[in-house]
Amino acid sequence: MADTAGLRQDSRAAAGATAPALIAFEGFGKAFELPTGTVRAAENVNLSVAEGEFVTLVGPSGCGKSTLLNAVAGLFPASAGQVRYRGVAVDGYNRQVGYMTQSDHLLPWRDVTGNIAVPLEIQGRSRAEIRERVQALIALVGLTGFERSYPTQLSGGMRKRCALARLLAYDPETLLMDEPFGALDAQLRLGMQIEIRKLCRDLGKTVLFVTHDLDEAVALADRCAVFSARPGTIRRIVDVPLPRDRDLLRLRHDRRYVELTAELWDLLAPSIAGHADMEPGR
Amino acid sequence: MKIGRPTIWALRAALLILLVGGWELASGRVFEEFFVSKPSAIIAVAWGWVLSGRLFYHAGITITEAVAGFALGGMAGMLTGILLGRLQLLADVLDPFITMFYSLPKIALAPLFVLWFGIGMDMKIILTATVVFFLVFLNTYTGVRNVSRELVAILRLMGASERHVLTKVVLPSAVTWVFAGLRLSVPYALIGAIVGELIAANQGLGYLLADAAGQFNTAGVFAALLAIVLLALCLNLAVKAFEYRAMPWQRGQAVREMSI
Numbered sequence: 160m161a162d163t164a165g166l167r168q169d170s171r172a173a174a175g176a177t178a179p180a181l182i183a184f185e186g187f188g189k190a191f192e193l194p195t196g197t198v199r200a201a202e203n204v205n206l207s208v209a210e211g212e213f214v215t216l217v218g219p220s221g222c223g224k225s226t227l228l229n230a231v232a233g234l235f236p237a238s239a240g241q242v243r244y245r246g247v248a249v250d251g252y253n254r255q256v257g258y259m260t261q262s263d264h265l266l267p268w269r270d271v272t273g274n275i276a277v278p279l280e281i282q283g284r285s286r287a288e289i290r291e292r293v294q295a296l297i298a299l300v301g302l303t304g305f306e307r308s309y310p311t312q313l314s315g316g317m318r319k320r321c322a323l324a325r326l327l328a329y330d331p332e333t334l335l336m337d338e339p340f341g342a343l344d345a346q347l348r349l350g351m352q353i354e355i356r357k358l359c360r361d362l363g364k365t366v367l368f369v370t371h372d373l374d375e376a377v378a379l380a381d382r383c384a385v386f387s388a389r390p391g392t393i394r395r396i397v398d399v400p401l402p403r404d405r406d407l408l409r410l411r412h413d414r415r416y417v418e419l420t421a422e423l424w425d426l427l428a429p430s431i432a433g434h435a436d437m438e439p440g441r
Numbered sequence: 442m443k444i445g446r447p448t449i450w451a452l453r454a455a456l457l458i459l460l461v462g463g464w465e466l467a468s469g470r471v472f473e474e475f476f477v478s479k480p481s482a483i484i485a486v487a488w489g490w491v492l493s494g495r496l497f498y499h500a501g502i503t504i505t506e507a508v509a510g511f512a513l514g515g516m517a518g519m520l521t522g523i524l525l526g527r528l529q530l531l532a533d534v535l536d537p538f539i540t541m542f543y544s545l546p547k548i549a550l551a552p553l554f555v556l557w558f559g560i561g562m563d564m565k566i567i568l569t570a571t572v573v574f575f576l577v578f579l580n581t582y583t584g585v586r587n588v589s590r591e592l593v594a595i596l597r598l599m600g601a602s603e604r605h606v607l608t609k610v611v612l613p614s615a616v617t618w619v620f621a622g623l624r625l626s627v628p629y630a631l632i633g634a635i636v637g638e639l640i641a642a643n644q645g646l647g648y649l650l651a652d653a654a655g656q657f658n659t660a661g662v663f664a665a666l667l668a669i670v671l672l673a674l675c676l677n678l679a680v681k682a683f684e685y686r687a688m689p690w691q692r693g694q695a696v697r698e699m700s701i
Contacts, residue, residue, distance in 0.1 A: 234594055252597040264595050268613040268690045277609060278599040309690040329599055 179246055180207030181333065181365050182231055186240030188390075189226050199390035200226040203240070206384055206393060208367060213359055215368045217376035218386025218394075218427070224369040225261070226391070228335040231367060232258050257331035259339045263322040265310040271297065271321050272306045278329030296324040299354070315342040323351070327358065333365040340375070352379060353407050360403055373427060377401075377420050378410055385426055394426060478659040487664040495649070500668055502645040506562055506634040507676065510569020511626060518574045519619055522581025523612070532582070543579070547572045548632070551640050560641035569633030576629060577622040584618025585611055617691070620684045627676045635669060646672070 187204040190197050201223035208214050216224045229235060230242045233253040242249045244256075265274045272293055279289045297303055300320040310318055319342055326334065336355075340348045356379060359366050370376050376383050377399055385394045400415045410416045461480045468479035490496035525532040551568055558564040588611050596606055638647025646669050653661025685692065 232598055254598060254600045256598060258595065258598050260591065264591050266592065266610065266613065277596070281599050281601050281605050311690065
């Protein structure tokens with residue numbers, strides 16, 4: 160068991176450089192035509208994500224990070240360049256990915272159990288199988304005792320956890336996560352971060368993770384892409400020099416982590432400051 | 442300061458007693474009793490109808506018409522709403538015609554329906570169904586059109602087929618709207634049935650009302666109106682109870698919904 164896991168990690172590390180990317184943005188750009196004018200959400204984005212890699216996208220809010228996730232999910236076509244998934248240009252809903260958006264998008268007319276069961280019902284699993292899997296997932300995300308609660312009766316953090324359980328229920332090979340832990344308190348957030356890293360490592364998931372929290376971006380990532388303010392484009396991509404089985408609880412004591420976050424902070428700070436200057440002067 | 446429910450009920454009862462008592466005292470002194478009757482006389486007439494079974498017979502007829510029309514119109518409205526909500530082209534083609542029919546006061550169709558269906562219960566049922574149809578149809582249509590695109594996209598990513606999207610997202614999210622339409626329709630269903638009876642009938646509460654008026658029996662007119670109001674309340678309660686059962690996720694919302 161431990162051996163095969165080790166082997167898989169090695170082969171993945173080796174494959175990272177040469178194998179064709181699972182997700183590839185090639186000169187990707189997206190502009191939206193609004194009544195008030197054209198909004199350029201993202202421009203000239205080049206990024207490739209290898210299978211099994213955990214890549215975080217960090218940058219000021221409104222810099223088009225979510226646009227990238229939407230493009231991988233196939234919610235809209237690119238305005239410039241393209242997005243490839245397993246070498247094929249994404250065209251229409253990409254069913255290989257699971258998407259956890261900023262708002263949880265739970266079905267308000269279904270309770271926690273019912274919401275987590277949706278993807279399993281779509282896959283046509285048997286009732287017994289669904290019940291068993293849903294129960295395991297509820298325990299995993301710590302929603303035991305709230306099985307019969309409706310989304311309106313849950314707190315924001317609990318809704319997020321329910322959405323995460325639903326995402327894990329259908330076991331997509333790639334996870335797109337858009338600030339999934341933004342609404343959680345610090346303890347819960349750390350718990351979920353540990354959980355998601357562990358899950359991805361154990362199950363070999365590829366993750367594209369959007370956040371505006373630099374610490375989170377470094378703590379979780381194998382690689383981290385730093386964005387500029389709108390129109391969003393990648394300023395820099397850094398390899399995070401932390402082991403795959405890092406201990407998130409002790410990161411603050413890790414010099415490499417501290418140095419990298421400080422370095423990236425200097426990179427990000429100008430665009431944040433620029434943002435702050437712009438607002439009052441408008 | 443928050444006023445408790447019992448206090449509110451006590452105030453309501455006091456207001457009712459004041460109104461009914463004032464009416465009783467003023468009748469024959471301030472106002473001509475012939476025109477306004479008085480509560481005691483109205484109760485006496487109503488009680489007489491209860492004893493003779495007249496009230497239940499006529500109320501039964503009206504209920505049958507209203508409920509049958511409600512069910513028929515509601516069902517047709519729902520199905521049409523779902524169909525047009527999903528088929529954009531058909532909805533676009535039919536739009537001006539629907540607007541035309543919607544602008545027409547449906548009650549104005551009553552004489553035509555008398556010609557077509559006679560003066561029996563069918564005519565009232567069809568009139569009621571026509572009135573209810575548009576309300577439920579428009580609400581269902583709006584509900585289906587307002588389905589969150591994000592929810593649909595999320596399900597599509599899970600591999601949902603058109604049928605999954607319809608049964609798991611579109612229909613449940615339209616339910617709220619359908620019920621809004623149904624609740625709105627209750628008074629209109631009664632209007633349909635009773636106007637139908639006023640125009641041409643020999644049975645039903647509308648007939649009872651018209652008959653009492655024809656005999657200058659003011660107490661009888663008020664007694665019939667009272668019966669109609671009670672009937673409307675019962676139908677409203679029935680829809681509410683149904684709604685409560687059908688939408689368990691809305692239960693916590695009832696209080697919030699009322700606050701602005």
